[in-house]
Amino acid sequence: MYPMIHILAAAGALYGVWQYQELKKFRITEYVTKSRKIKTEIKLAVIADLHSFSYGKDNERLLTQVRMAQPDLILVPGDLIVRIRPDKYRISARFAKRLMKIAPVIYSNGNHESRAQLPETKGCGAYKNYYRRLRRAGIIFLNNESLTLSLQKNRIVVSGLEIPLSCYKKGRKAHLNPGILEESLGAASTENLQLLLAHNPEFARQYADWGADITLCGHNHGGLVNLPGIGSVISSQLTLFPEYDAGEFTINKRKVYVSRGLGTHTFHVRVFNRAELVIVKILPEGQ
Numbered sequence: 314m315y316p317m318i319h320i321l322a323a324a325g326a327l328y329g330v331w332q333y334q335e336l337k338k339f340r341i342t343e344y345v346t347k348s349r350k351i352k353t354e355i356k357l358a359v360i361a362d363l364h365s366f367s368y369g370k371d372n373e374r375l376l377t378q379v380r381m382a383q384p385d386l387i388l389v390p391g392d393l394i395v396r397i398r399p400d401k402y403r404i405s406a407r408f409a410k411r412l413m414k415i416a417p418v419i420y421s422n423g424n425h426e427s428r429a430q431l432p433e434t435k436g437c438g439a440y441k442n443y444y445r446r447l448r449r450a451g452i453i454f455l456n457n458e459s460l461t462l463s464l465q466k467n468r469i470v471v472s473g474l475e476i477p478l479s480c481y482k483k484g485r486k487a488h489l490n491p492g493i494l495e496e497s498l499g500a501a502s503t504e505n506l507q508l509l510l511a512h513n514p515e516f517a518r519q520y521a522d523w524g525a526d527i528t529l530c531g532h533n534h535g536g537l538v539n540l541p542g543i544g545s546v547i548s549s550q551l552t553l554f555p556e557y558d559a560g561e562f563t564i565n566k567r568k569v570y571v572s573r574g575l576g577t578h579t580f581h582v583r584v585f586n587r588a589e590l591v592i593v594k595i596l597p598e599g600q
Contacts, residue, residue, distance in 0.1 A: 339368060339575055339588040341378055344561050346568050348526060349598040350506040351467040357508075358384035358416070359591035361531030362392040362423070362574030363408070365401035372408045375575070375590065376415075382592050384416045385464050388471070390529045391423020391512035395578045399429075399439035406443050410450045418452045419460070421473030421510035423532060424481040425578075455510065457497040470502040472525070473510045480513060483551045489516045494523040501525060506595070514557035514571040515550070521564035527593065528569040535559040535573030538584040545586070559586075 358379050368374040379387065393405040412418050422430075429440035444454070453460065455473025462469060474497060480487040494501075501507045501524025509525035513532045520528040536545020536558040545558035562569040573589045 335583055335587065336577065336581060337368070339375065339378075339590055341382070341592060342573075342589045343592040343594065344568075344570060345594045345596065346527065347596045347598045348506055350504070350526065351469075351595060351597050353465045353467060353597065355386070355465055355467060355469070355506075355595040356382065356384045357529070357593040357595070358382055358387045359529050359531075359570065359572055359593065360387060360389045360393070360412070360575065361512075361529070361572035361591070362534060362576055363405060364392055364395045364425070364574075364576030364578045365398060365404045366576030367404055367408075368575075371411070372404075376408070376411055378590055379412065380415055382590075384592070386471075387412050387416050387418045388508070388510055388529050389418065389420040390510040390531050390572070391421055392425045392531060392574075393420070393423075394425050394429065394440075394443070396425040396429045396434070396436070396440075398578075399436035399443075402439055402443040406446050409447055409452055413451055419471050419473070419510065420447070420452055420454050421512065422454075422456050422475045423512035424478065427475060427478055459498055461502075461505065467506065468504075469506040469508060471508045471510070472498050472501075474498065474512075474520075476511075476513060476516070480515075481550065485550070486552060487513070487515055487550060489519055491519075494519065498523075514569065515548075515555070517557045517562060517569040517571075518564055521567040521569060524567075525569075526567055527595070528567070529591075529593070530557070530569065530571045531574050533558050533571065533574075534577065535583070535586040535589075537580060537582050537586060539586040541585070559589075 456475040459472040514530035538546040548555035
């Protein structure tokens with residue numbers, strides 16, 4: 314019999330090879346929902362938590378799948394970058410600029426962008442340059458702002474929520490002050506389809522209560538490890554068994570979609586939790 318240490322070493326090596334290959338892959342997850350507020354179909358592509366990762370040269374594998382989906386609008390609910398890796402901001406910038414050739418892109422900050430823009434953050438200058446490059450390319454940033462636009466003969470409102478960095482502290486359940494959405498964004502649209510980009514899904518119920526018909530989130534990376542029969546194990550806040558880990562949630566007849574994300578940082582782990590490109594198809598009610 315082989316000594317236990319040899320068995321453990323072999324198992325560790327196999328796991329390492331598997332993870333190395335798994336982190337190079339992503340899947341396409343499509344959701345379909347309906348709304349009485351639109352007249353024609355709308356298709357959204359959601360790019361969450363890329364963290365400057367590349368799927369092939371210049372992210373061509375990912376770009377190909379976005380093109381094939383033929384979205385009307387591309388939404389980025391934060392963390393296209395890794396704050397402490399300004400040397401890789403160019404990867405995200407190049408990718409975002411190429412997305413613009415497929416469909417309009419609306420980008421809202423995640424915790425990495427929120428921290429990167431602080432004057433005291435090392436690399437703040439690099440982030441400001443990154444931000445300017447994307448603005449010049451035509452990418453729309455919405456941070457505690459809203460935009461009304463026409464899309465496929467529909468009027469929709471897209472809002473981007475940037476929450477305080479205190480909501481991202483590790484190892485504890487975060488708190489978002491009641492009323493902060495109204496203070497930051499005003500009232501949600503009741504006439505037009507209201508979309509909300511909100512990086513942290515922990516406050517999904519508050520987003521729905523505010524009036525978002527559809528909320529797009531990321532941040533939790535699908536809980537890193539997904540165990541059969543148990544579900545996601547750990548959130549990005551390092552709390553156990555996050556409620557809003559990944560997938561589709563219905564709260565008071567409103568939808569919240571949480572992406573598993575497309576990249577990793579710090580803990581480069583995905584166990585039964587493959588990265589994903591999320592596509593949301595919205596149909597008129599009655600179809």
